[in-house]
Amino acid sequence: MQVRLFALLQDRAGWSARELPLPADSCLSALDVWNRLNLGPWSASLRVAINQNLVEPQQRVHPGDELAFLPPFTGG
Template structure:
């Protein structure tokens, strides 16, 4: 997935059940300026609506608001609930 000429490339990582559903764990994706994690969630086909409350969003390894615009070089992770001990 790419938006030609934007220059806004992010690394996207999926974990646990999201990784299994999508069939990949990490990708570099070129985006339009102003794209948010929630917008990218829809573009990737991970869900039809908003990011579920049970899925955490992390940008550059810190929990983040799903509505914050992404910046070039960001690492975005979607973290579903994980059980285990």
């Protein structure tokens, strides 16, 4: 599985993408992955995308997924 960080999160962590081995029978959620990566306390303002679709942080991740943690959007 690939984990991607954007904007402020990328600067804080010092990396933008990382491969994370995930057993086929893993029951980890996106939030579990966040906690394992020591990225700090979870904030309700953050959003999660799996394979570029917004999902709830409790959504389960699978091997091969692209998991992204997204700070609040500020376009336009």
